[in-house]
Amino acid sequence: MKPPPFTYVDPTGLSEATALLAAHGDEAKLLAGGQSLVPLLNMRLAQPAVLIDLNRVAELNYLREESRDGRPGIAIGAMTRHRSIERDSAVTDRLPLLREAIGWVGHPQIRNRGTVGGSIAHADPAAELPLVLVALDGVATVRSERGTRTVPAAEFFLYTFTPALEADEVLAEVWLPLPSPGTGQAFVEVARRHGDFALVSTAVSLTVTAQGRCADARIAVGGAAPVPMRARAAEAGLAGEDPDDTRLREAARVAAGEMEPTSDVHADARYRRDVAETLVYRALAAAGRRARSDA
Amino acid sequence: MDTARRIQVTVNGTTVESEVPVRLLLSDFLRGTLGLTGTHVGCEHGVCGCCTVLLDGEPVRSCLLFAVQTHGRAIRTVEGLAPDGALHPLQAAFREEHALQCGFCTPGFLMTLIPFMDENPAPSEEEIRAALSGNLCRCTGYQNIVRAVRRAGEHLTGNIPATAEERR
């Protein structure tokens, strides 16, 4: 399983990278951590003429607190390794959903090389980071020679393995908002083995007011549709209500009804929908408990 | 925009220079070009962990890296663990606990475990198993590998239980 021939270039800056994409976009692939792309190359399922290696673009490797439109948040450069996030407790303490999700990403060797940008741009609906982005309504920043644009999470994933990126564009950064006080978050996943891609996963966030009412409910489900999806009807059902056990179970049932799961060698659609309901309930229950202790 | 490149890499402390095709995988560079066949290839898609080496001290799958990506970096392979012949405590523990049978996955486990043990001198069984979850073994069922890690940990911290029974 050896990769097919390609020409290789490793720019050291973002503008060099976008210039290369402008020239070769259609026949090029971007190499980030390589944990998803190199297997495809070795299996010859991808045969780009040009491989643009981003690993020397140091300006894309950062993790910092940054507010956007008055909301506090974390900005993550696309070439930030999963491992850096795992190790940075200053960040992960502020964003528990991200910390919980990162632990589910593959294995330590994968996290040493894999990047946030690579994972999100790969757009696997069963992957953890795209789900977190969608759950929190994060924002992707995309760069090309034509300029910079921002893409809200809800618009970033078009279909399985298909992000909203043109051939000449590179995902440069994702921004995730920090949770407001009174928020509990949870990430729950079912996989065949530890470290495998999820059969079904869910990332939830519940903000509960001092009066015990739900001010913000976010339910994102992965592996249950061609893209990571938000269970909007289920969320609406919780808004303004007391998120007691009955309501959480109902929200889970509604969320399961909103899925469009598919079947593959690992699980069929019926199972995914079925388990989604269980997982959403369990995640909401955990998030609810954490919200109450954070209040 | 190259199809071949001249690279300079430090491997087990020795700097080597070589002209390599850009698509040459690091695993093939180590095994074929440098003749360091201790690193093994089990799947070439990043699942089995047999090809694990240390890149600037961190375990990575060498089948998912191109040799050209390691220019200017330092790599450590299993051959670099016991250069003078004396076994590293982890290697000795593997032998003591029968943590290898065919030996094919063993270098990958060793290279995964060396940095793990540096960071976790007294890991629990759960922590050890989670750390090993990215390496496949088909012969041992992992149990003796876990025991070897605990035994090596005891050596490295000087915390050796009084009797064999305590260890079980």
Added chain:
Amino acid sequence: MSTRWFGQPVRRNEDERFLTGKGRYVDDLQPAATLHAAVLRSAVAHGRITHLDVEAARQLEGVLAVWTWQDLGDVWRPSPMVVPNEALIHPRTQYPLARDKVNYVGEAVAFVVATDRYIAEDACDLIEVEYEILPAVIDLENAVAGDTLVHEDVPNNVAATLTQQVGDIERAIAEADHVFTERLYIERSAAQPMETRAIVAQWDSAERVLTMWDTTQAPLSIRNGLAVLLGLPENSVRVVAPDVGGGFGVKIMMFYPEEVLVPLAAMRLGQPVKWAEDRREHLIASNHERGQMHEASIAVRSDGTILGVKDIFLHDAGAYTPYGIVVPIVTATQLPGPYRIRNYFSESRTVYTNKVPVTPYRGAGRPHGCYVMERLIDRVARELEMDRAEIRFKNMIGPDEFPWDVGLTFQDGAPTRYDSGNYPAGLQLALDRIDYAGFRELQERRRREGRYVGLGMASYVEGTGIGPYEGAHVRVDGTAQRVVVATCVGTQGQGHETSFAQIVADELGVRPDQVEITTGDSRSMNWGSGTYASRSAVVTGNAIGAASHAVREKAVALAAELFEANPADIELRDERIFVAGSPDSGLPIWDIAVVANPIRYAYGTQAARAIALLKQRQGPPLPEGTEPGLEARKYFSPEQATFASGNHAVIVEVDPETGIVTILRYVAVHDCGNVINPMIVEGQVHGGVAQGIGGSFYERLVYDADGQPLSTTFMDYLIPTAMEVPNIEVDHLETPSPLNPLGIKGAGEAGVIPVPALMAQALEDALGPWGVRVTEMPLNPGQIRALVRDAETRATAAEDTR
């Protein structure tokens, strides 16, 4: 003779090189100017090749050869029928390259040799091939309906129908109080050692010698077959299996196509040629196993006594039958297990399908047999409301009932006659270890907490150590001060370099680390078969024992003469040979080895001193009937298999909402007779159980309706990791074998045999409140969840109709 080493957990001789990255696996070998091969494989499961053009591939820079079947000449013929059988009326073996037709995805169509593997794969991409796609035969029941044929001249796709029977099953069924029937399925899985296959071949045109390094488990068989195929004398062909990274059965064939193509290329191109299989190739073109479908019935009295068993099954052979019907024979003969089954009828049909061929994989048919028998017993226990341990004890052959003749013919053609064992003791030990007595209460407690735990148990008997024979050559090297031993079974991780050394060490009074064992080199030992069927310790072990013993006798005779003592008073210990009672007198065994070679001059001063002793002898330096040196070659040929056994128990927890299973405890009681090295045997059990867990919950080779394999990477075919395999508590029982001098029984396959059976039982036990029935293995979380959900639906429907 001391037994200082036999039975000890001696640390392994082979470990140092593996730990330091100095192992020599086939792909590590890189003779100068080696070329690299790749194989173009069929992308369709069943089709006629309508167009095959290799010209563009041949033109690619760096490519030295691209072959189709027409380039192979005389060598293009079907590979031999390795294990013929009367019942196998339609055997089919594979050609090295397909001609008009392909019969499975992965079948070899063309062969490329280039300067490196990257270019060889580029060349494969340039080969133009078109197929007229034919309907694929995938499902076993459809296959025997025969509407589509894999091989045009094999009606109903049935290669063999094999019937074995004991007693009168129809009468037993007629007389029974109850007859229960189950339909049971085991799906395909495969060995998947961490090292895939590889071959390096080198032709020395001056010496006219072909050397081939091959990951095979049977170097001598390959040597013998290649010599015939290539028209070379046997001693012009040397086959070496160096360090091999796991075998488990998949590396034993004669031939895989590459085992013919690679040496042919080396001979024709005049340079060494290497082929190193990648994992995707291994998953789609190296042999599979495990697919069977059973309809089994058990006839019992109301008190649970088994009167008889009837089993009709279909065995998925894949597209060819290179190994004959060994696997279904083993299933049929091992199904009765440790139970008294006086009336038994087994009928199997071996069925061709458009999938990878099936040859033995660890267990080799026993897991299927154990699964069926244990599921039947579980059904009886449930229907008669009997305790599942009690019904097993009731029907088990007792320790005083040996030899027990099952009444069938085993895979080696000899009777299936159990020689020794204590099955009830083994089961009791397993149940005590897992605390079967206290389990009901634990289960109730957990259910009150909303958690679902279940216990499973299963027992098996395993025929091991079959012939035809193995040989060993033992020689004491006086100058190097080592004992040098050669056999030709291969080694793939079983620790032969240590366990065999322990046998020698006991006989000759040396340490195991002073004994060098060479396995797997056809040059060092000319006669033998291979490593398979849990036979190496028994057959090779006893050959080594016999050869070492012969060497010992010679040393004793020589020492007795030198010391003018009675041979009965001579001892060997701590490298010395001496008259009993005075260990400080006597000589190092190394000196005796020198003395045993009466050459006029000696090598080294110590040897010179020893040689001086000889000058006092009378008669010819080499007495009539003796040979120089301390050396012997002996063979061991067992009359029949020797039967090992085991009893496993497990406690699992099942999450009924997600179908995820966690193994809480696993106990394995194991009887392989006298144990050479308990550490090695335990390791074998651990590894076998891990593969069994894979075959219960994770590993399944899936084909779609067109015969496309869907499990082509390790992301689809899931090998259990350290998170899925628990600690396995192993206990030994030792009922020595009366059938060989060392009293050994085989251990290689044991761990895997009962696992699917006991997991099925444990799942049913855990999900007892839902009344689920497990008839299929492996099961993924979706299937387990579906069992629960369907049971809930049935329960709801039943309520609605009230």
